[in-house]
Amino acid sequence: MRVRELPLSAPYAEHFLEQGIRELYPPQAAAVDAGVCEGENVVAAIPTASGKTFIAELALLTANGPGLYVCPLRALAREKYETFAALPGVDVGISTGDFDATGEALAGNDVVVATSEKVDSAIRNGASWVDELACVVVDEVHLLGAERRGPTLEVTLATLRRRNPAVQVVALSATVDNPEAIADWLDAALVESDWRPVDLRTGVAVGGEVEFDDGTTVGIGDAHGKATTDGGEGGPNEVDGGGGGPNEVDGGGGGPNEVDGGGGGPNEVDGGGGGPNEVDDEDLDDTEIAAALVADTVADGGQCLAFVRSRTEAVTLAQRLADDGLAERMDIESVAADAGDEAADVDGTVTGRQLADCLRSGVAFHHAGLRSGHRAVVESAFRDREVACICATPTLAAGVNVPARRVVVRDQKRYAGSAMEWLPTLEVHQMCGRAGRPGLDPHGEAVLVGDDDTRETLVNRYVGGEPEAVESTLADPASLRTHVLSAIATGFAETEEEILGVFEGTFYAREAGAGGLADAVAVAVDDLVAAGMVRRETGGVEDYRLVATPVGETTSKQYVRPETGERIVSGLRTAAGMLNTTTLTVFEVICDTPDMQDTYLGNEERAEIYRFARSNAEQLTTAMHETDDFEEWLESVKTARILDEWIGGTTVEELVEAYRIGPGDLDSRVERAEWLLSAAEALAETVGVAVPAIPQARSRL
Numbered sequence: 120m121r122v123r124e125l126p127l128s129a130p131y132a133e134h135f136l137e138q139g140i141r142e143l144y145p146p147q148a149a150a151v152d153a154g155v156c157e158g159e160n161v162v163a164a165i166p167t168a169s170g171k172t173f174i175a176e177l178a179l180l181t182a183n184g185p186g187l188y189v190c191p192l193r194a195l196a197r198e199k200y201e202t203f204a205a206l207p208g209v210d211v212g213i214s215t216g217d218f219d220a221t222g223e224a225l226a227g228n229d230v231v232v233a234t235s236e237k238v239d240s241a242i243r244n245g246a247s248w249v250d251e252l253a254c255v256v257v258d259e260v261h262l263l264g265a266e267r268r269g270p271t272l273e274v275t276l277a278t279l280r281r282r283n284p285a286v287q288v289v290a291l292s293a294t295v296d297n298p299e300a301i302a303d304w305l306d307a308a309l310v311e312s313d314w315r316p317v318d319l320r321t322g323v324a325v326g327g328e329v330e331f332d333d334g335t336t337v338g339i340g341d342a343h344g345k346a347t348t349d350g351g352e353g354g355p356n357e358v359d360g361g362g363g364g365p366n367e368v369d370g371g372g373g374g375p376n377e378v379d380g381g382g383g384g385p386n387e388v389d390g391g392g393g394g395p396n397e398v399d400d401e402d403l404d405d406t407e408i409a410a411a412l413v414a415d416t417v418a419d420g421g422q423c424l425a426f427v428r429s430r431t432e433a434v435t436l437a438q439r440l441a442d443d444g445l446a447e448r449m450d451i452e453s454v455a456a457d458a459g460d461e462a463a464d465v466d467g468t469v470t471g472r473q474l475a476d477c478l479r480s481g482v483a484f485h486h487a488g489l490r491s492g493h494r495a496v497v498e499s500a501f502r503d504r505e506v507a508c509i510c511a512t513p514t515l516a517a518g519v520n521v522p523a524r525r526v527v528v529r530d531q532k533r534y535a536g537s538a539m540e541w542l543p544t545l546e547v548h549q550m551c552g553r554a555g556r557p558g559l560d561p562h563g564e565a566v567l568v569g570d571d572d573t574r575e576t577l578v579n580r581y582v583g584g585e586p587e588a589v590e591s592t593l594a595d596p597a598s599l600r601t602h603v604l605s606a607i608a609t610g611f612a613e614t615e616e617e618i619l620g621v622f623e624g625t626f627y628a629r630e631a632g633a634g635g636l637a638d639a640v641a642v643a644v645d646d647l648v649a650a651g652m653v654r655r656e657t658g659g660v661e662d663y664r665l666v667a668t669p670v671g672e673t674t675s676k677q678y679v680r681p682e683t684g685e686r687i688v689s690g691l692r693t694a695a696g697m698l699n700t701t702t703l704t705v706f707e708v709i710c711d712t713p714d715m716q717d718t719y720l721g722n723e724e725r726a727e728i729y730r731f732a733r734s735n736a737e738q739l740t741t742a743m744h745e746t747d748d749f750e751e752w753l754e755s756v757k758t759a760r761i762l763d764e765w766i767g768g769t770t771v772e773e774l775v776e777a778y779r780i781g782p783g784d785l786d787s788r789v790e791r792a793e794w795l796l797s798a799a800e801a802l803a804e805t806v807g808v809a810v811p812a813i814p815q816a817r818s819r820l
């Protein structure tokens with residue numbers, strides 16, 4: 120099927136042809152056959168890079184009215200916005216800051232790109248544009264199964280469809296185990312395919328060899344062995360890259376640098392022998408294997424993504440590759456020296472400096488502790504082929520479109536609380552799916568690094584294994600409370616039965632029946648009544664209707680969780696009666712809510728934060744002996760202290776160093792604090808207490 124044959128006006132067809140899209144990929148043709156251009160609901164469960172964006176564009180451009188593109192991940196929204204904005208004559212609006220106000224400003228666009236939280240918030244605040252939509256495209260619909268995000272997505276979609284039954288829904292999914300359930304939920308035709316534009320082979324590396332699923336075996340260090348011989352380097356290198364701790368919170372700021380950069384080659388190549396495949400299998404640890412796998416591909420002119428379990432590990436591996444002289448093996452455009460300068464210009468934090476140094480050696484790291492400016496530099500340098508390898512935590516696989524020839528998954532387990540847990544198959548497949556750039560690579564390669572003990576598990580779980588089924592998490596009490604309050608506050612529901620009616624259109628209800636939620640909804644309503652968010656307005660004896668209290672209404676409109684609203688109100692009341700209410704007071708209140716991220720508190724720091732809390736007790740709304748969870752509260756005090764120092768003029772460099780956080784962690788906390796302070800201000804007005812420290816903190820933030 121050709122682009123010219125599609126029901127697209129000439130400028131659009133021209134636009135796609137210019138982009139090199141002439142002939143539709145098979146899954147795209149299947150979506151057209153399923154009616155994506157005729158207003159039909161379609162679910163496309165297809166691999167990474169198989170052209171989902173074009174399917175979305177077809178739906179949006181052929182719809183009979185404005186379209187909405189729901190993008191669960193903020194990182195991807197900007198990219199999609201730019202893609203749609205490049206369409207000739209199409210006005211595109213974007214609304215992604217998870218929490219900023221949603222207004223009528225978005226009305227009048229042909230296409231709106233928004234996160235599900237923004238759409239949910241728009242609905243709660245009565246934005247009219249949501250009722251005028253002709254088409255809704257949901258990207259990454261498999262995130263239905265994600266905690267908190269998932270319920271928001273399914274309730275939002277159910278609400279949109281209930282209010283506007285004619286709306287076309289197109290949902291794009293990674294390959295999951297139960298796409299037919301999603302299609303059934305959305306009354307959609309299912310397009311399911313494992314077609315990929317570039318072949319992908321997946322293998323497991325043990326010792327000096329990778330066994331791929333296509334039956335081939337490749338020695339590790341082949342290419343590198345040659346490079347070593349040519350370069351005259353050699354000798355074993357005692358790098359210990361694998362010893363880092365489980366500290367996910369350490370954004371590389373001040374963390375131990377395990378790399379011994381003094382040596383030569385990155386693996387145990389016998390420099391004396393020369394020739395390919397000189398790897399001594401016995402002594403290779405997983406980091407050495409990963410480094411050699413990267414070096415091989417780079418020596419062969421390709422780029423790599425290497426996935427590891429933690430931020431510290433990502434930094435450590437990148438530094439190791441840089442020290443190993445990966446750049447010297449590169450046949451890439453040029454080394455990202457300028458990108459290094461750009462990264463250094465973002466800030467002077469330890470993380471920024473480490474990143475700049477790595478970039479100057481043609482290597483980068485990528486994790487959630489980076490600032491968005493850092494991430495943008497890394498992604499664009501990689502796309503420009505100035506970076507040979509990005510060492511990343513799994514966030515990169517979901518959030519960014521950076522294909523590479525080879526993907527190395529060094530770690531397949533992650534710390535979950537106290538124990539290591541295998542990553543979900545879906546997540547590993549998302550990483551592997553990044554391998555292979557259409558038109559540039561002969562094929563993509565994904566390699567999982569293992570050992571004799573894990574080989575079989577890796578093969579069964581990830582190479583041959585099916586991804587998990589998507590399951591609803593709507594029944595989670597915290598999520599349910601939020602959405603029950605929203606249903607009542609928006610006036611969509613006045614009784615438990617009507618609340619169940621609102622949930623009737625959810626994925627949960629389609630799978631288990633909304634009746635399965637009846638008990639949980641009753642509990643949620645009781646909780647909300649007890650929290651002062653909802654009251655039962657009685658008419659007759661058994662006759663009552665549920666109404667949101669003013670606090671409940673403000674809480675819902677401000678898009679904070681009910682528990683957050685409750686905590687803020689009680690904090691404000693306490694603060695109003697205190698002698699010494701400062702900006703630290705209000706930061707303590709907003710940081711002690713579930714809407715503020717946790718900030719890791721190391722053992723050494725604990726005593727120091729404890730002392731701080733004690734000596735500033737008269738400024739805090741919580742007495743130490745009254746906390747529900749002391750450790751959690753201490754973490755909140757740490758976050759509050761950081762924010763208070765930030766508005767007091769302490770620099771990001773100093774804060775990153777002093778509190779062992781990533782610079783991106785500071786940014787995200789500042790952003791959340793802005794949102795929570797504005798919610799606190801609205802709640803203060805609702806309950807009629809004046810806390811001047813709130814506007815002070817807001818303006819200084």
Ligand SMILES: Nc1ncnc2c1ncn2[C@@H]1O[C@H](COP(=O)(O)OP(=O)(O)OP(=O)(O)O)[C@@H](O)[C@H]1O
Nearest residue numbers: 139140141142143144166167168169170171172173
């Ligand atoms: N029919 C086509 N012919 C040629 N190139 C195409 C075609 N369809 C899409 N492409 C190109 O393929 C690349 C990948 O497409 P796209 O980004 O839509 O993949 P995707 O399925 O959305 O991937 P992801 O899973 O990362 O979201 C893009 O560069 C796109 O321009």
